[in-house]
Amino acid sequence: xxxxxxxxxxxxxxxxxxxxxxxxxxxxxxxxxxxxxxxxxxxxxxxxxxxxxxxxxxxxxxxxxxxxxxxxxxxxxxxxxxxxxxxxxxxxxxxxxxxxxxxxxxxxxxxxxxxxxxxxxxxxx
Amino acid sequence: xxxxxxxxxxxxxxxxxxxxxxxxxxxxxxxxxxxxxxxxxxxxxxxxxxxxxxxxxxxxxxxxxxxxxxxxxxxxxxxxxxxxxxxxxxxxxxxxxxxxxxxxxxxxxxxxxxxxxxxxxxxxx
DNA sequence: TCTATAATATCATTAGATGATATCATAACA
DNA sequence: TGTTATGATATCATCTAATGATATTATAGA
Numbered sequence: 001x002x003x004x005x006x007x008x009x010x011x012x013x014x015x016x017x018x019x020x021x022x023x024x025x026x027x028x029x030x031x032x033x034x035x036x037x038x039x040x041x042x043x044x045x046x047x048x049x050x051x052x053x054x055x056x057x058x059x060x061x062x063x064x065x066x067x068x069x070x071x072x073x074x075x076x077x078x079x080x081x082x083x084x085x086x087x088x089x090x091x092x093x094x095x096x097x098x099x100x101x102x103x104x105x106x107x108x109x110x111x112x113x114x115x116x117x118x119x120x121x122x123x124x125x
Numbered sequence: 126x127x128x129x130x131x132x133x134x135x136x137x138x139x140x141x142x143x144x145x146x147x148x149x150x151x152x153x154x155x156x157x158x159x160x161x162x163x164x165x166x167x168x169x170x171x172x173x174x175x176x177x178x179x180x181x182x183x184x185x186x187x188x189x190x191x192x193x194x195x196x197x198x199x200x201x202x203x204x205x206x207x208x209x210x211x212x213x214x215x216x217x218x219x220x221x222x223x224x225x226x227x228x229x230x231x232x233x234x235x236x237x238x239x240x241x242x243x244x245x246x247x248x249x250x
Numbered sequence: 251t252c253t254a255t256a257a258t259a260t261c262a263t264t265a266g267a268t269g270a271t272a273t274c275a276t277a278a279c280a
Numbered sequence: 281t282g283t284t285a286t287g288a289t290a291t292c293a294t295c296t297a298a299t300g301a302t303a304t305t306a307t308a309g310a
Contacts (some may be wrong), residue, residue: 008136010266014219018226028288037222047268050289055266068289069275088223090166094139095220097162098213101143135297172299175258180297185252190253194306 009087012044016052017084018059020076024065027053027072056080134212137169141177142186142209145201150199152178153191181205 009017015037019030030053031044044052053074057061061080066073076084134142140162144155155178156169169177178199181187186205191198201209 011215011219012267013135015222018223021226021230026288037226038218041218045268045290046289047269047270048266051266051268054290070273071275071287088220089214090136091220092221093163093166094136094211096214097140098143098216099145101162101291105146137298151257170299170301171258172260172301173297175260176297176299179259195259195304196306 008090009083011042012048013052013056014084014087014091016044016049016056017076017080017087020062020080021084024073024075026074030074035068088098133215134208134214136167137173138177138181139209139212139216140167141174141181142201142205142212145187145199145205146209149198149200151199155199 015034016030018037019025019033022033025033027046027049031049035043037065053062056063059079060077061083062074062076064072065075140159141155143162144150144158147158150158152174152233156174178187182189182199184204185202186208187199187201189197190200
């Protein structure tokens with residue numbers, strides 16, 4: 001089997017693509033987007049950031065659309081968008097599996113008890 | 126800052142903990158659970174599997190509860206359960222962020238069009 | 251004892267994450 | 281025209297994780 005490009009994305013990679021879906025932007029702006037979007041839960045240092053951008057460009061997930069001095073602006077490609085969507089599906093699969101295990105756990109431990117394991121939803125998204 | 130144990134889990138690690146939540150089992154059985162649960166989407170080879178088990182035992186996410194010949198049976202600990210739940214939250218955050226971006230994308234591109242980007246739910250979980 | 255099998259362990263290689271640091275381009279100002 | 285500040289990108293060194301391939305070990309059965 002020919003290795004199917006980047007099989008699955010890391011969290012950092014995923015959020016870089018999410019940023020670029022907003023529209024073309026430079027690395028710094030992508031990092032700022034990520035920090036804001038995750039409310040500070042994920043922050044990319046320069047090493048991580050530019051390593052990912054370089055790999056994504058080589059992989060064809062994004063392309064350079066403008067250079068202004070040192071500032072490089074990138075846009076996501078169709079291939080990048082596809083990788084992003086595939087990753088969303090993978091994440092949904094993980095959450096769905098966790099949910100089904102959670103339900104199973106509750107049934108297993110249900111002897112008429114009031115106590116349940118919560119299947120927590122995110123409060124205010 | 127003292128490094129907060131294992132900050133976030135890889136997909137393989139996540140599913141190993143999910144398996145152990147079913148109850149104590151050996152490595153091979155955990156791998157079988159994972160393959161079945163993910164419908165073959167994730168398969169751990171021995172190297173990945175035992176590397177994770179060894180790390181988790183050292184980290185205190187699981188402990189050996191029985192040895193029968195070569196077969197070692199592991200049980201998840203409270204700390205492992207906590208790490209699992211934390212990872213579920215992280216995954217939910219990623220999906221929630223993707224969803225909110227998806228809705229934003231639709232609004233942005235909505236000029237009364239019929240065409241929308243789907244926010245796909247998993248079909249039959 | 252010999253062989254088969256189930257299960258675990260290790261090796262070697264590759265990829266990804268990251269803090270720290272260096273470099274480069276532009277602008278503002280003396 | 282320096283000089284300095286700043287914004288942005290690039291690189292280094294180190295560490296962690298993934299993984300196919302292979303080896304080892306324990307038990308059971310012929």
